Amino acid sequence: MIKPDIVFVAKLAGVSPATVSRVMNHPDLVHPATRKRVELAVEKSGYIRNRAAQAMHGKRSATIGLVVPTVANTIFAEVVQAFNDTVSAQGFTLLLASHGYDLEVEYRLVRKLLEHRVDALAVVGLDHSPGTFRLIAEQRVPLLAIWNYLADSPLPCIGVDNREAGRLAAEHLVALGHRRIGMVFPATFDNDRARDRKTAATAVFRAAGIELQDRWQVEVPYSIAQAKAACLELLAGEDRPSALLCANDVIAQGAIYAAARLGIAIPASLSVIGIGDFAGSAQMEPALTTVRIPAQQIGISAGQAIVEAIGRPDADFMIRSRVELELIMRTSTGIAAEMVRP
Amino acid sequence: MIKPDIVFVAKLAGVSPATVSRVMNHPDLVHPATRKRVELAVEKSGYIRNRAAQAMHGKRSATIGLVVPTVANTIFAEVVQAFNDTVSAQGFTLLLASHGYDLEVEYRLVRKLLEHRVDALAVVGLDHSPGTFRLIAEQRVPLLAIWNYLADSPLPCIGVDNREAGRLAAEHLVALGHRRIGMVFPATFDNDRARDRKTAATAVFRAAGIELQDRWQVEVPYSIAQAKAACLELLAGEDRPSALLCANDVIAQGAIYAAARLGIAIPASLSVIGIGDFAGSAQMEPALTTVRIPAQQIGISAGQAIVEAIGRPDADFMIRSRVELELIMRTSTGIAAEMVRP
DNA sequence: AACACTCTTGCAAATGTTTTCATTAATTCT
DNA sequence: AGAATTAATGAAAACATTTGCAAGAGTGTT
Structure with a gap:
């Protein structure tokens, strides 16, 4: 048979x-x-x-490659889901790859995806190795950066302006009167999202005449456990910041748990703000104040844009779409203690 | 050019x-x-x-299909990551599909993956439509069920015994003296994992002479927000259970937030237990008592097994591997209030 | 020096589709 | 009714590779 x-x-x-x-x-x-x-x-x-035979004939392979840093935590879960749903509804199948924040690995993954003749590629962020760019240019495969937006980005992008995200978060803390501010960020090397957020936030603080203490700046990977551990250390003792600006909600959740463990009242004695508004941020107690990144909307728009780009193979593909950020004030931030008049 | x-x-x-x-x-x-x-x-x-041309020649396509209910929350994130890493290291690329707990959708997705001539397929759980089984049998593609283990499963599986998971969780509550028990589960139709956990837990309670009150049994989808909302309702008022058994950690996290909101002390006046030990469960305050499912180990083993199966295409593929569950006692469960002697 | 090997390499067939072009059948128009 | 369209189908080339087979070039043996 x-x-x-x-x-x-x-x-x-x-x-x-x-x-x-x-x-x-x-x-x-x-x-x-x-x-x-x-x-x-x-x-x-x-x-x-047999799609393989079909693809061989120069036709579509009906696949789209998606390269993300990681699927192991909440950060990209929602975009991946929305993106997948969108392109899947149009008959495409997703080829998924994750590189663990290593752009050299990303290069190899992209190569592998191109071997499979994906009809288009989506990647996270705008930081990529030159090799990756060269590869994709040579193959003339539509490439879309998701998650980030930059007005003068070298490639099509759909996402948010991370500088604005950093700015919004920082301004919120400044508006509440905080001057003793800690920042909890991952390594910004090879990660334009974290880098942009951090520099924009730093600029806001500087403009407000706030001096950032080195001892309150910590670097952690994107993990609740490590964020909590780092914050336990940061928040121990009397000499601690009155507010923590976290690179994203995962880290912010860790910070909140650390405060809870130490019996530090939020927001009375400590404010915590995140960026992202991931699943669970709204439900946690205290509910996390954050800058909302509409992940689902990004995923859907990206899916639509990329399918459309596949539809017109000749027209060169350039779209730069900025989706709006929104400061979501919840109960994890409050007026700085020293500003509260009796 | x-x-x-x-x-x-x-x-x-x-x-x-x-x-x-x-x-x-x-x-x-x-x-x-x-x-x-x-x-x-x-x-x-x-x-x-061009892998397509290669695949056409009857050779490997060097792809593996993975079908999960969802990637939008933490539940499967870790398995997907571990599985992907493992097969990726062997040169395979992952074709990902998600069906949102709808087995009819799953059928169509499997069909699509087979069109792409995946070298093997992994699915979550043992509940699948007859059409899906027929399809895969006809195509002679190695099929592996992950997440679940069943001694007499009709297909190869690597995962945990969900009945044992339900049993462990229930026994823990019984051992702590709880008799007023609520259960928060998703719909068990088309979801053998939830079903097995629930029936096993129910059996334990019955054996202990505990009568389950209908008003304390609620059905919610896998979402922190909806779990929290449902639990807010369940826990309002005086007539509430002393312990909550949740189908998984996502729901349990929602339950804990609900209790926090209502000012119900955990574990003093309410115990909450989950199943899964997802990212963040250990870090939250109170830390979640749960039955640990070693997702990473499942992902790795599954990846290895499936690559091996691809290696011997003639030998028929049958492996049933049970990975061990472990009750992780943390601070979200405690002795039932009525058992505590002054 | 002839023989039997072993290494390398090229030729050509095969893989499962899609698509262009041509052919035949059916329909419409005058 | 005959011509001119239009619709439906088939034949065959093309797509980018892999691999069995065969041939040529070295190498060692007697």
Whole structure:
């Protein structure tokens, strides 16, 4: 019992392979009666068409590559889901790869995805190795950066302005009167998102005449556990900041748990702000004040844009779409203690 | 400027296409000097081999399909990551699909993955539509169920015994003297994991002579927000359970936030137990008592098993591997109030 | 020096589709 | 009714690779 191919089905239906192909790809070109017969033969033989052969013919592979730093935590879960749903509804399948914040690994992954002849590629952020860019340019595959927006980005992008995110968060703390501010960020090397947020926030603080104490700046990877551990250390003792600006909600959640453990009242004695508004941030107690990144909207828009780009292979693909950030004030931030008049 | 194919590279290197192919697939068969020349030509021309053409030849497609209910929350994030890392290290690329707990959607996704001629398929759990099973059997693609273990499962599986998970959680509550018990579960239709956990837990309670009050059994989807909302309702008023058994940690986190909001002390007046030990469960305050599912280990083992299965296409693939559960006692559960002697 | 090997390499067939072009059948128009 | 369209199908080339087979070039043996 051999796997049925298109000629097997054709024989079974008493037509030529060409007709079977047309039934699959341009059903309107074939007579309803023949179509019925072919569909029956397909059904009966259990035929499943071979996309590889189709792709080989220069046609679409009907796949889209998505490269993310990680799927292991909440950060990108929502975009990935929304993006996948969107392109999947259009008949595409997602090839997923994750590089763990290592751009050299990313290069290899992109290469692998190109070997599979993905019809388009989406990556997170605008920081990529030159090799990656060269590769994609050579292959003329539509490439879309998601998550970040930059007015003069070298490649199409759909996302948020991370400098604005940093600015919004910082301004919120400044507006509440905080001057003793700690920042908890991951390494900003190879990570333009964290870098942009941090520099923008720093600029705001500087403009407000706030001096950032080195001892309140800590570097942690994106992990609740490590963020909590780092914050436990940072917040121990009397000499601690009155507010913590965290690179994203995962870190902010860690910070809040650390404060809870230490019995530090939020927001009375400590304010914590995150960036992202990930799942759970709104529900936690205290609810996390954050700069909302509309992940779902990004995923959907990105999916639509990329499908559209695949649709016009000749037109060169350039879109720069900024989705709006929003400061979501919840209960994890409050007026700085020293500003509260009795 | 046309994209270089294998014959272009061959010409550039002054060899035949066959030799180039051998350099890519069986490097040891070609003379080191020629190999060098070919590699140089590949480099110079920016050639990227076409997996589609390769797959068409009956060879491997070097892809593995993974179908999960969702990637939008923490539940499967860790397995997906570990699985991806493992197979990726072996040169495979992941085709990802998510069906949102709808087995009819799953059928269509599986079909799509088979069109792409994945070398193997992994799915979550043992509940699947008959069509899905038929499809996969016809195509003779190795199929592996992850997350669940069942001694007499109809297909290879690597995961945990969900009945045991439910049992461990329930026994823990019973051991602490709880008799007024609520359960927060998602719909168990089409979801063998939730179903197994629930029936096992129910059996334990019944054996302990505990009567489950209908008003304390609630059904919620896997979402922190909805779990919290449901628990706010469940826990309002005086007539509430002393312990909550949650189908998984996502729901349990929602329950804990609900209690925090209502000012119900955990574990003094309410115990909450989850299943899963997802990221953040250990760090939250109070730290969540849970039945640990070693997601990473499952992902790695599953990746290894499936790659191995691809390696021996003739031998039929059957593995049933149970990974051990472990009750992790933290601070969200405690002795039932009515058992505490002054 | 002839023989039997082993290494390398090229030729050509095969893989499963899609698509262009041509052919035949059916329909419409005058 | 005959010509001119239009619709439906088939034949065959094309797509980019892999691999079995065969041939040529060295190498060691007698």
